[in-house]
Amino acid sequence: MRIAAIAVMAALLMTAMPTTANAYNLSVTVTVNGSTEPVANAVVFVDSAEQAAPVSAEIYQKNRAFHPHVLVIPVGSSVDFPNRDNTQHHVYSFSPAKTFNIELYADRPAAPIIFDKPGVVELGCNIHDHMQGFVIVTDTAAAGQTDASGQVTLAIYPKGTEGSQDKVALEIWHPRLPDNTRPVTREIERGSEPAIVTLELEPEPAAEGSLDRLQQRFREL
Template sequence: MRVSAIAVLAGLLMSAMAVTANAYELSVTVTLDGSTEPVANAVVSVDSGRPGTPVSAEIYQKDRAFHPHVLVIPVGSSVDFPNRDNTQHHVYSFSPAKTFSIELYADRPAAPIVFDKPGIVELGCNIHDHMQGFVVVTDTAATGQTDASGQVTLSIESQGTEGSPEKVTLEIWHPKLPDTTRPVTREIEAGDKPAIVTLNLEPEPAAEGSLDRLQQRFREL
């Protein structure tokens, strides 16, 4: 029995060492379709076969907006929605990944919302229609968001044959995609250089309360 236990431990150790040896960092750069302009805050993920560890997070309301606008969390995480405005909010979502409603409230809701399914959850406020936010619930630990230069680095485990380029399927999501209910997929070949992928995004809408030329000139007088 003791020999068997030692053999099992040795096997587990060898497996762990093999996984570590096959793990590598994948660098991805996301740019706007038809240009070299970097795309910040894109959510990039690779199926790692294992979810991330659930966390406790929050999205607060301030100046009638959700902060952060996009929250990325592992499946099973809980999110609080404190209200830091001087008006009440009614936060809700009709998304299949999580349907909920926190009716008119100020300060902090009684309990956080648990996001127990992967997917894209769009947030809204039933009082202030312009308010919009997103919770991206992932079921893979290999997930990250691009920085201001459009870059992200993921730690993934190799599935390819040694000496041959490995094909990797990326899932990419951004709040300006034409369809924000699901990510788009891109297949790349992993290598020493950062992989470059492009996204077709909707143009930024005019800022709320923006001034026309006449109003702007009047203010400058």
């Protein structure tokens, strides 16, 4: 009886755990629509049974810019915003995924910001209008950024029976999307690797004044 009970318990545990038997690597190349120009630093992610553990990260300010310009983190992660400039900054966001306001400061804020919901978080500085940054918060471990050749490889752990589906839905984001408040979705045929997807992108913004609309929205709050 004891052996039978142990066998039943083991079977229940196996069915409760996400299966990784159908795990696979997905290679994606992102290019500009209508050309073969690669898109570097595009964020690509896929819904997956695996979720990455929260991390501690930082976005520092130097030469009146955010570094890195785009940070990709798992949901629940904390981000510090140290100021390495010789001037004060006022970092804020009013994005739905995370609204916060770090008033005028030098050196380092008293506490990091916890990003507890997935989504696109746009950063600004209320003192320097041209400063812009993004935090992309994901709820999947299958996430990454394209390299200089526009390529990224993701490890996919399908949910339930999703591994048998013919199509894979990619979520893709880039700061120069016409609407960069959310990713775009591209469906690809599973097994048609390397997958090539295209994006419509806005021209590179000017170094100064690129946050005029964001600054205006902040003042209207």
